[in-house]
Amino acid sequence: MPPTDYLDWLRREGRIVVVGASLAGLRGAETLRAEGFGGELTMIGDEPYEPYDRPPLSKAVLLGRAAPHHTELPHRREIDAKWRLGVAATGLDIEARRVRLADGDEVEYDRLLIATGVRARPWPKEDEARLEGVFTLRTRDDAAALLRRLKAGPRRVFVIGAGFTGSEIASACREQGIPVTVAERAGAPLVGALGGVIGAVAAEMHRENGVDLRTGVMVTALEGDPVGRVRAVHLSDESIVEADVVIVSLGATRNTDWLTGSGLGAGPRGIACDAGCRAFDFRGIVTDDIFVAGDVARSPHALFGYQFLSLEHWGNAVAQAEIAAHNMISPSAERRPHLWVPAFWSSQFGVNIKSVGVPPMGEQIMITQGSLAERRFVGVYGHNGRTIAAVSFDNTRWLEFYQREIERGAPFPVEFPTVDRRPEGRVPVDSDFPDPALPTHGPMVTLSGYSPTDQQLVFHPARH
């Protein structure tokens, strides 16, 4: 079949399978239908629920302002799909174009969209992780269970990790008067995402709101009582904190295990794809029929030196799913690149935090509006003489301007005056990100064979 005929056939009666029934999966499916896909659509999701929204789970839900099981995502349109919910995908056969399911079923596809997202990284010591009172927070079931414990009035909540989720949890606890200890390996909260200058502001927010914040320490062990309930947390500074609820908030692990051995370029850092959302196989060759979107994707971004970015951002999931879906059923000349400028928000301790661009790329930061001391400001990050990112605390409405500055490669340092430029913001300072040269746990690829015709890449899965 000539390519255009194939595409016509695909759009009319092809089979598209979406693995991952959360935000990206749903928006992708809706886009497929909106753009005229009339064939068979199957949605596979490991959770037993229709797509729901996750950001409220660490905010309104923990405060009791929204019910954990009522954060369904609004549907933009009918998608007329066959839903396979509560069944995880366990394998992929690229040649036969088949997805294997946990219940033994197999689903065939002509085009595949992978949007399996991430899961909470568990506490590495399994016996300790099993103690009653130890939680992670990613799903609505996690949120429901945690909410029940918070309502019961725990003596002390211990949060391991002061990233965004950990900080939001700590904030929700303090708002309800629950004693909280937060332990963070870095020197301050949010350091990985926003650097030490902003992290220092976040640390003040924690402390002013009554969080017992411990930085520069690691949790070495969780101690249980004789009946298997968590009782105390042991820290690397040899202190011990008694707590009856422990929330492990150590970031996320990408859901790519099911692709091990499939031949896709998938690993702990996600699934590599091109800017058009087509997945790479592990040899670095792009596939034609497998697309990726959302938290699990890793794609090159022209604005940021073509670095492969993987973004756990709500807005990215939507934008990337729309691009992926469009490209899945479009001829190559009509395909679009995913050029969304990274952006995320958080709300904690009564402060709205929003960021655009890629702050960790910025070696320097300057406060162009407002002041760190007042906790209302815009900070701009610079990289190689250009503006690469911005962050705002309670100043969201200005970020649109800085996004345009990032998009047009505006120079850094920012020289122009602004309506609220303070003396402290005139000179850039080191943004103070942790040393990126830490060992990673990525997969390894080695080369075998001696001549160009028999040279082969060999894929070694990562050891988690």
Added chain:
Amino acid sequence: MTQTSMLRQITDFANRANPYPLYEELRKTPVLHEEEDGPYIISTYHDIEALLHDPRISSDESNVTVGGDDELSGPEATGLPPSFIRLDPPEHDRLRRIANSSFGPPHRPHRIDDMRGQLEEIITELIDGLGDAREIDLVDQVAYPFPVTVICRLLGVPREDEPRFRAWVDPIVAGLDPDSRTAAESQRTAQEARLQLGMYLNGLVEQRTKEPREDMLSDLVHSSGPDGAMTTMEVLSTAVLLLIAGHETTVNLITNGMLTLLRYPQYLERLRDDPGLSVRIVEELLRYEPPVQLLPQRTCIADLEVHGVTIPKGSRIWFVLAAGNRDPHRFTDPDRFDPDRQDIQHLGFGSGIHSCFGAPLARLEAQIALARLAGRLDNPRLVEDPPPYRPNAVLRGPRHLNISVDGIK
């Protein structure tokens, strides 16, 4: 220049009934600067949107360096400091936050929604009051008294004082009209009226200081959040702003709305059958006939380059919201009134940190007024089209809207 400048044409009353062809012309020169000390006029959607988020744009009159100094503009001249609409951060943010703590989320998330019942009562009373007239002036009989009553109640200003404050509000509003020929004198009158209105409100403020009530004036007087309290002068400036902005714009929104619905009767009919359509109708009205046509009070605190034109620091800048709202590069078929439009991110309430403070109230008022009028006016017809307009080019709307009806239901 042989032709009349665009600036003069915009302010020319002869163009008030339909300025949209002018705006179309205006958009052809996205940054229009006609006279040496005159404003830089920005008229395309994306430029307005971008510049309203640009931290080099200032609302503070003291940053204007061209066009002769206006010795009357400083606070010394009036005794009343500028309200937050004429301030930049951080002062703007602080005052607006305090005002908002008695108006909207997070502190008072239900204040406006809780007024729904009162709004329905007020509009019902006004429409009942039309009796069995066969001809009504929508402005004088409904569109004006409705928001006046609402803002009086919300702030805590006695409704019966309306004739008194009317005498001060009119010159203040006239002072917003950027007709440069009469600028100096109308500015002076406006400043004087603003002081008078402030003194009148001070009487109420003194009462509320002693005996707080359930109204915004009491809240402003007794504000004590993390931002501290407003000074008495700040309370007065804010109260003047809220009182005026709280009704002058809504009158036009409701009147422009009824006028438009009478010009597009299919939507009036649909609204009669489905009052819920008022939400979409009001959003589209804010795009199609925005009550605030242009923002003439901005400047820049650094040289700005827009489309290759350098706007020097201290220049006056106008944002013609109504032109941006009809920009074909942003909205398909922009000159068509289409409440079914999905893509409706209009500039009717501005954008950025100064975006309309009272928007949630204005929306609710217009939705309720238009839905009730559609439901109760029997066979309404325009008596004259176009209707007579108010002189103001900024706050544009009919002075009267005479409608004949077969009765009131």
